[in-house]
Structures are given as structure tokens and as C-alpha cells.
Amino acid sequence: MEEINxxxxxxxxxxxxxxxxxxxxxWQKWSKQSLEFAKKNKKPILLSIGYASCxxxxxxxxxxxxxxxxxxxxxxxxxxIKVDKEERPDLxxxxxxxxxxxxxxxxxxxxxxxxxxxxxxxxxxxxFPRESKHxxxxxxxxxxxxxDAYKDxxxxxxxxxxxxxxxxxxxxxxxxxxxxQPILEMxxxxxxxxxGGYKGVPKFPTFNLYxxxxxxxxxxxxxxxxxxxxxxxxxxxxxxIYDHVEGGISRYTLDEEWIIPHFEKMLYDNTQFILLxxxxxxxxxxxxxxxxxxxxxxxxxxxxxNEEGFLGSAYDADSDGEEGKYYVFTFNEVNDxxxxxxxxxxxxEGNWEHKIILVEKEKPxxxxxxxxxxxxxxxxxxxxxxxxxxxxxxxxxxxxVSANEVLPSRGxxxxxxxxxxxxxxxxxxxxxxxxxxxxxxxxxxxAFLINALLDLSDKTMNFKYKDIAKKLSLQAIDxxxxxxxxxxxxxxxxxxxxxxxxxxxxxxxxxxxxSIMLINFVRLGMIExxxxxxxxxxxxxxxxxxHMMTSIKAIDYFNCIVEGKNCNEQGCKIDA
Numbered sequence: 001m002e003e004i005n006x007x008x009x010x011x012x013x014x015x016x017x018x019x020x021x022x023x024x025x026x027w028q029k030w031s032k033q034s035l036e037f038a039k040k041n042k043k044p045i046l047l048s049i050g051y052a053s054c055x056x057x058x059x060x061x062x063x064x065x066x067x068x069x070x071x072x073x074x075x076x077x078x079x080x081i082k083v084d085k086e087e088r089p090d091l092x093x094x095x096x097x098x099x100x101x102x103x104x105x106x107x108x109x110x111x112x113x114x115x116x117x118x119x120x121x122x123x124x125x126x127x128f129p130r131e132s133k134h135x136x137x138x139x140x141x142x143x144x145x146x147x148d149a150y151k152d153x154x155x156x157x158x159x160x161x162x163x164x165x166x167x168x169x170x171x172x173x174x175x176x177x178x179x180x181q182p183i184l185e186m187x188x189x190x191x192x193x194x195x196g197g198y199k200g201v202p203k204f205p206t207f208n209l210y211x212x213x214x215x216x217x218x219x220x221x222x223x224x225x226x227x228x229x230x231x232x233x234x235x236x237x238x239x240x241i242y243d244h245v246e247g248g249i250s251r252y253t254l255d256e257e258w259i260i261p262h263f264e265k266m267l268y269d270n271t272q273f274i275l276l277x278x279x280x281x282x283x284x285x286x287x288x289x290x291x292x293x294x295x296x297x298x299x300x301x302x303x304x305x306n307e308e309g310f311l312g313s314a315y316d317a318d319s320d321g322e323e324g325k326y327y328v329f330t331f332n333e334v335n336d337x338x339x340x341x342x343x344x345x346x347x348x349e350g351n352w353e354h355k356i357i358l359v360e361k362e363k364p365x366x367x368x369x370x371x372x373x374x375x376x377x378x379x380x381x382x383x384x385x386x387x388x389x390x391x392x393x394x395x396x397x398x399x400x401v402s403a404n405e406v407l408p409s410r411g412x413x414x415x416x417x418x419x420x421x422x423x424x425x426x427x428x429x430x431x432x433x434x435x436x437x438x439x440x441x442x443x444x445x446x447a448f449l450i451n452a453l454l455d456l457s458d459k460t461m462n463f464k465y466k467d468i469a470k471k472l473s474l475q476a477i478d479x480x481x482x483x484x485x486x487x488x489x490x491x492x493x494x495x496x497x498x499x500x501x502x503x504x505x506x507x508x509x510x511x512x513x514x515s516i517m518l519i520n521f522v523r524l525g526m527i528e529x530x531x532x533x534x535x536x537x538x539x540x541x542x543x544x545x546x547h548m549m550t551s552i553k554a555i556d557y558f559n560c561i562v563e564g565k566n567c568n569e570q571g572c573k574i575d576a
Contacts, residue, residue: 004026004034004037006026007020007021007022007023007024007025008027009021009027009029013387013436014052014084014087014387015052015385015386015387016051016052016054016057016084016086016385017082017084019052019061020061020065020082022066023061023065023066023071024065024067024071024072025065025071025075025080027080027081028079028080028081029082029083030083030088030497032497034079038115038118039117039118043078043079044077044078044079044115044117044146045078045080045081045114045115045117046074046079046081046112047081047083047095047113047114047115048065048082048110048111049084049085049109049110050083050085050109050110050111051084051086052316052385052387053264053265053266053313053314053315054109054110055262055316055317055318055323056108056109056126057109057110058316058318059127060128060139063129063130064128069140070139073143073144074143077144078114078143078147085111086385086387086435087435087436087437087440089434089442089444090442090490090491090496090498090502092111093490093508094168094500098113098121098124098168099113099124099125099126101167102121102123102124103124107126111124112124112125112128114146114150116150116154116161118158118161120160120161120164120499121164122150122160122164123146161499164500165499168500170503170505170540170544171540171543172536172540172543173542173543174539175541175542177535178538178542180552180555180556183552184552186545186546187209187546187549188224188225192256193231195235195256195257196228196231196232196234196236197235197258200256201254201255201256202253202254202262203252203253203255203258205236205241205249205252205273207272207273208507208511208512208549208550209549210228210276211272211511211550211553212550212553213228213229214276214570215570215571216553216556216571217283218570218571218572219556219560219571226283226284230284233276233277233280233289235257235258236249236273237288237292237360238359238360239253239257239259240253240258240259240260240351240352240358240359241258241259241261243265243327244344244360244364245372245376246295246299246303246373246376247295247296247297248265248273248299249270249273249296250263250264250269251265251269259351259352259357260352261324261357262317262323263318263323263326263327264314264315264316264317265314266313267311267312267313267314267392267396268392268395268509270296271300271396272395272399274293274296274300274396274399274400274402274403275398275402277290277292277296277403278293278403278405278406279570281293281406282402282405282406290406293403293406293407294410297399297410297412301415303384306386306387306388308426310388310393311388312384312385312387313385313386313389313392314385315381315385316382316384316385317382318382318383319379319380319383324352324355326381326382327376328350328352328357329355329356329358330350330355330356331346331348331349333375334375337368337372339368340364340368342362343361343362343363343364343365343368344359345359387435387436389435390427390433390434390435390445391442391449391510393419394423394449394451394452395452395510396419397419397420397452398448398452400412400413400419401416401452401455401456413459417456417460420465423452424468427449428472432446432472432475441479441491442490442491443476443488443489443490443491443513443514446473446475446513446517447513447516449472450469450472450473450476450516450517450520451519453465453466453469453472454466454469454520454524457469470524470526473517473520473521473524473526473529476517477529479492479494480492480493481493482503485503485536486532486536487503487505487514488513488514488517489501489503490502490503490504490513505544505548507548507549507551511550512548512550512551514533514537514551515548515550515551515554516550518534518551518554518555518557518558519569521558522557523568531562534555537551537554537555541555560572
């Protein structure tokens with residue numbers, strides 16, 4: 001690569017990268033060539049990470065990346081690289097961790113990181129506005145100041161690499177085993193007993209916590225573990241975060257009462273919503289929850305399938321350039337629907353920006369929902385990111401298997417097996433990979449595929465699934481396992497293109513890959529492998545416990561099996 005003088009995103013498969021193909025910014029992909037160009041020309045890198053359904057990514061794109069003056073500054077001062085976080089979660093993990101190190105606060109998207117010529121970060125932010133506002137400097141001002149700082153302090157910045165790696169490296173202590181209940185108690189104390197979820201705003205449905213609470217309820221019959229699950233499900237099913245017309249939940253809400261959502265709909269949230277509803281209904285059968293469960297599965301199967309027959313990634317929050325336009329109603333649109341005020345909170349002034357976000361009073365009949373759907377059908381749908389992600393599709397297989405236990409007449413187990421056949425044909429019999437590139441795969445892809453195979457094996461008694469799961473587990477050890485640390489690396493250990501080996505032990509939008517692999521090892525009877533991984537995760541637990549809910553469940557499950565208790569990954573049989 002002799003010169004960077006054009007935007008190269010037009011031929012990329014990622015919907016997110018394609019959204020930026022017409023920007024006047026000379027966007028490059030994360031590649032060996034673009035990294036080598038930066039190094040050869042001693043030029044810092046501007047790394048922008050986002051995803052196709054990200055509202056604030058769109059805002060920053062419209063304000064800055066489509067602006068010729070801003071693009072001119074970017075092209076002159078930086079090598080500009082665009083990354084789809086869903087295609088490269090390892091890059092997102094490393095640079096979000098770097099952001100948190102530099103800023104001592106949580107990150108987000110769009111992530112805007114500045115890297116030295118060797119691809120090592122030295123500062124960063126998230127959204128920067130076009131003009132200074134809300135205490136944030138203008139993006140053009142940031143660009144110039146970062147460039148000046150790099151020119152003035154280049155050698156010093158480059159020499160920071162070892163210090164940054166040292167600070168990013170996960171800390172560990174020598175604890176081999178410990179009582180897990182007190183850690184769970186701390187999480188219970190941080191929950192909002194009135195509204196559900198963690199205290200404060202914004203409100204995210206942190207499914208990994210509730211999955212762990214259900215596991216400990218199944219072990220103990222202690223209602224302290226089950227009540228928060230019931231509360232969060234009631235909120236998620238009845239409030240504005242739920243799409244009462246078509247089904248499914250949004251990413252999060254801006255308020256404490258789960259009414260005002262950020263309207264993007266993610267596959268990872270909805271698969272875990274299905275799993276949690278299914279597991280709760282297995283404990284406490286509830287017609288209302290079962291109807292929400294069925295509606296959400298129907299929504300995904302009707303709206304999320306891509307041309308290959310796999311599930312895509314997300315629906316945008318925006319349509320026609322306006323957030324929530326597809327989902328909200330005006331008073332005049334719904335006022336003539338007979339008895340609607342009996343089932344939903346309807347006021348002339350609305351409950352959000354003079355519009356109505358539907359919040360249930362009681363379960364509405366189908367004729368009212370059909371009338372609301374008729375109104376909505378006249379609108380343009382939000383953009384659909386149809387990208388296939390292997391780990392999330394495997395999570396859906398497990399969700400269908402679980403849903404089949406409480407709705408056995410709906411054919412969900414058959415549907416799960418049909419999905420697995422597609423996965424087997426495209427991935428298992430060819431090459432296991434995460435999304436577009438056949439060379440890129442993560443431990444989560446293996447972990448959730450193995451988990452789905454074991455779920456199907458348990459419910460169909462077809463031991464072919466277990467045999468494949470064992471074979472894939474050995475592959476995962478070979479490709480990702482770091483023997484010197486007894487932990488799985490997030491990406492392939494032998495072909496990392498990042499300055500730092502990413503080891504991820506925290507739950508994020510989905511349960512952590514290491515914790516799922518521990519559960520898989522136990523289910524497969526690979527006890528020696530499970531013991532090493534359990535001891536390793538225990539070493540991280542005291543320091544990172546607030547982010548390791550799935551690991552708490554996994555470690556406890558391993559301990560119970562070693563002690564000879566009658567347990568599975570969902571809990572233990574309690575003697576009468």
C-alpha cells in the first residue's frame with residue numbers, strides 16, 4: 001500500500017461498514033496492509049468502532065464523517081480505520097478495555113480511539129459532537145489536539161506500550177476455591193426492589209445475573225433468588241421496552257420504570273429473553289409469560305431470518321432518520337381504537353416527546369393488536385443488519401430447546417434441530433467461523449455451539465450431538481487455550497493481529513465464553529479440564545466478581561458435580 005487516497009468500504013460485506021462507504025473519509029479496514037502503512041509512514045491511527053443499528057454511531061456519522069471539512073482533517077492527520085464490533089468483538093473488547101483504562105469510566109459506541117503507528121492505543125473517547133456542547137469538545141478540535149500531541153510526544157507515546165499492556169493484563173490471586181453465596185448476595189443488594197434490574201439508569205436487562213439467580217433458586221428453593229427474576233420479567237413484558245404489537249424487547253431504557261426504550265432490537269437480548277422466560281415458566285407456569293415467549297419467538301422467526309436462513313443481528317432504532325418512529329403512536333392514531341385505554345396507558349400528551357410508547361395495563365386482545373399493527377404497517381421499517389453471527393445463532397438453538405420444555409406443542413425442538421443442520425452444513429463440516437471471514441473465529445463461537453449440541457443431546461437422546469461436542473471441545477483447547485494461564489484466549493491464539501492477547505473473563509452482552517466452556521467441560525465429563533479452568537476463574541473472581549455472574553454459576557456447578565451431588569447446569573435436585 002503506497003498511498004491512502006480513497007474510501008475502501010464499498011466492497012465490504014458488513015452492513016455497518018457499507019453505511020460508511022460514501023463518506024469523504026478515506027476509511028480503511030482493519031488489515032495487515034493498513035496497519036503496516038501507519039507504521040511505515042509514522043502516522044497515528046483513528047479507529048472508529050460501532051455497529052449498524054447504533055443510534056449515536058449514526059449521529060456522529062451524519063455530523064462528522066459525512067462532513068467534507070472534518071473528513072479533510074481526518075485524511076490529512078490519521079490513518080482512519082472502521083470496524084464493525086459484531087464482526088470483530090476481540091478488537092472491541094481490547095479497545096473498550098483501553099478506553100476504560102484511560103478514562104476510568106465505562107465505554108460505549110461509537111468508540112473513537114487514537115492509536116500510535118504500531119496499533120497501540122494512547123487516548124480515546126466515544127461520541128464527539130461536531131460543535132462543542134454538553135462539556136464535550138468538538139470533534140475537529142479533538143483531531144487537531146491529538147495530532148499535535150502525537151507530533152510533540154511521539155517517542156514518549158510509543159514507549160507507553162509496555163505500561164499499557166501491564167495495566168490491561170488481568171490481575172489474579174491464588175484463591176483455589178471460595179464461598180460463592182456472599183458474592184451473589186452483593187449483587188442482590190444492588191438490585192432495584194421496586195422496578196427490577198440494577199439501581200439507577202439507564203436500565204439494561206442483565207440476563208447473565210438472572211440466569212445465575214434461577215440456577216441458585218433451583219439449588220435451594222430460596223425465594224430471594226426467584227423474586228428478582230419474576231420482577232424483571234414482569235417489567236420486561238409489560239412496559240415500553242417490550243414491543244407489544246410484534247414482540248421482542250429493545251436494548252435498554254433511559255428511565256427507571258422501563259418505559260422509554262432505546263429502540264434498537266438486538267438478537268442477543270431477545271435470545272436470552274426467550275431463555276429466561278422459558279426457565280422461569282418451567283418453575284412457575286404462567287400463561288401471560290408463555291404468550292410473550294411465543295410472540296417473541298414468532299417475531300424473531302418472522303423478522304430476523306436472513307437469506308441464508310440464519311438469524312441476523314439487529315434492527316435499527318431509527319427509521320426515516322428519526323429514533324423510535326416505527327414503534328410509537330400519536331394520540332390521534334390510536335384514540336379511535338375501541339377500548340384501547342383499558343389495555344394501554346393512553347394520554348393526549350403522550351409519555352415521550354408528545355408520542356405514545358405502549359405500556360400495558362392488562363393483556364390486550366388480538367383485535368386491538370391487529371389494529372395497531374395495521375397502523376404500523378404503513379410505515380418504513382428500521383434498517384435490518386442481516387449479519388450472521390455463529391455464537392448468537394447457537395444461543396437461539398439453546399433458547400428453542402428450552403422453550404420447547406414449556407410449550408411442547410409448538411415444534412420448537414424440531415426447529416432447533418433444523419437450525420443445527422444448517423450450522424452443521426455451513427460451519428461444522430467446513431470451517432467454524434464467526435461471521436463473514438472464514439479466518440476469524442472466537443471462543444464464544446465454539447462455546448455456544450458446543451452448548452447447543454449438548455442441549456440437543458439431552459433432549460433428543462441423539463448421542464451424535466454429544467460426540468460432535470466432545471470433538472469441538474478438543475479443537476477449542478487446541479485453538480484458544482493458554483496452558484500457562486489455564487484460560488481461553490478470546491481470539492485464535494496463533495494468529496492475533498492485535499498488540500495484546502485478549503483474555504475475557506467478564507459477561508457482557510452475552511455470557512462469557514470461558515464460563516460457558518467450564519459448563520461444557522463438566523457436562524462432557526472432562527473433569528480434569530474443568531478443574532484447571534475452575535481454579536483459574538476462581539483466581540479472577542475476587543477482583544472482577546461484579547462482572548462474572550456466569551462464572552459463579554459455572555464454578556458452583558463444577559463443585560457440585562465433584563462433590564457427587566445430583567445436579568445439572570440448571571441446578572440441583574433437592575431432597576424432600
